[in-house]
Amino acid sequence: MREVSSDCRVAWFLGLAGLIPFVAGGVIAWWxxxxxxxxxxxxxxxxSAVILSFLGGVHWGSALQVPRPDNRRRLFIAMVPSLIAWPALLFNVVTGLWVLLAGFILIGGYDLSRDGREGFPxxxxKLRGLLTGVVVAFHLIVLLRLGG
Known part of the structure; x- marks a missing residue:
């Protein structure tokens, strides 16, 4: 049996804890x-906007840590989540949530790409897939509540 690193356990714990505001927000929006x-x-x-921006920072950090020929492109891609998240807050809340949802799906797709996976364990x-799935589901739950 493979031993799980303490970094992995901490990342899982913090990632799952980071879902609390999404779940709480979705539940309170309904009840x-x-x-x-x-x-x-x-x-x-x-x-949601803060976390989407954070996901771009993950790739920014990766690009700076691991020298690769495509780092410039990855640094530019790392800025996209912030450039989606900030304007999403300027729209009405329903439109903004749709934009944020699209941002999570886009960065999730990049994470699964060959370039996006490079440099990560x-x-x-697995963690990102679970977290993104829950975040997307709760965006849809809140949007359903808002009639959006």
Missing amino acids: GSSAWQVTAVYGFSYY AWYF
Whole structure:
């Protein structure tokens, strides 16, 4: 049996803990009091933008750590999530959530590409797949609540 590194365990723990605001926001958007529903939806949107930007930072860090011929392209790609997340907050909340959802799907697709996978351990993509799946599902849950 292979031993799991402590970094892997910590990353899984933190990644799963990072889902709490998405899950809580989705649940409160449906079953919280009216005042809490509004707060939950906006909090969900803002947190979503922060996390989407963070995913770009993951690739930025990878490009700086591992010298590769395509690093310039990867650095540019690493900026895309932030350039999607920030304007998404300027739209009305429904449009913004659709834009953020598209951003998660796009960066998830890049993560699965040959270039996107380079430099990361295999376990990272299992974690990213699970996290992205939950995030996408909760975007759809909140959008359904908003009639979007």
